[in-house]
Amino acid sequence: MKKILITLFMSTMMSFSLADGHSPEGNWRTIDDETGEAKSLVTVWIEDGELMGRIDTLLNPSEPNPTCDDCKGQRKGQPIEGMTFVWGLEQDGDEWNGGTILDPANGKEYKAKVKLTDGGSKLEVRGFIGFALIGRTQVWERVE
Numbered sequence: 001m002k003k004i005l006i007t008l009f010m011s012t013m014m015s016f017s018l019a020d021g022h023s024p025e026g027n028w029r030t031i032d033d034e035t036g037e038a039k040s041l042v043t044v045w046i047e048d049g050e051l052m053g054r055i056d057t058l059l060n061p062s063e064p065n066p067t068c069d070d071c072k073g074q075r076k077g078q079p080i081e082g083m084t085f086v087w088g089l090e091q092d093g094d095e096w097n098g099g100t101i102l103d104p105a106n107g108k109e110y111k112a113k114v115k116l117t118d119g120g121s122k123l124e125v126r127g128f129i130g131f132a133l134i135g136r137t138q139v140w141e142r143v144e
Contacts, residue, residue, distance in 0.1 A: 003028060007135070024051060024096060028140040030125075031128060044086070051096045051114065052088030055104070059122050070107025080104045086125075101127045111136065 025046055030039045041057040058066065058081055066080050075083060089099030089112060097113035110127035117124055121142050131136025 003101055006111070022116065024114055024116055024123055027056075027143040028053075028123055029143050030140050031138055033138045042140070043083075049090060050087065051089035051099065052084055052102075054082065054084050055080055057081060066104075068102075068104045068107055071102065071104065072107060075102070076107075086112060086114075101125065103127070 003024070023046075024044050028044060030042055031037070032039050035067055038059050040059055042053050042055050044051065044053045046052070061080075065094060067077050068075050068080055068083065069077060069089050071078070077106050081110050083102075083104065085102040085104060089096040095113055095115045098110050100109050101112035110129060111132075112128075113126050113132060115124045116122070117139070123140040123142070124137055125140055126132060126137045128133055
């Protein structure tokens with residue numbers, strides 16, 4: 001009986017850990033789609049059904065403590081580290097879409113959609129103007 005309970009407990013714990021891998025929530029390393037270089041460490045979370053993302057650390061910034069000088073509104077001139085740069089995405093099946101992503105390098109905002117791949121170890125992040133066909137995709141890596 002004790003072995004059965006231990007096996008049941010372990011199976012339950014494994015299923016919870018697998019379920020976590022099927023959520024975009026967590027820590028990610030962004031990879032530049034043009035250079036293939038890691039650019040930043042970000043945190044993605046769900047708040048009130050909305051997927052959001054924050055830049056925690058810039059990797060190899062060109063200057064110390066860069067700010068988003070080309071951003072508009074409340075983000076203009078604010079530090080990039082700590083900035084929420086993804087917001088408004090809502091779950092639609094196995095994708096999250098309908099939101100916005102900010103490129104702090106140029107201050108431009110794009111429509112966005114994201115999708116988990118490779119069993120939850122990678123996140124495809126697409127920013128686009130108008131139609132999803134016209135845009136760029138980055139593949140982020142989960143950081144454990």
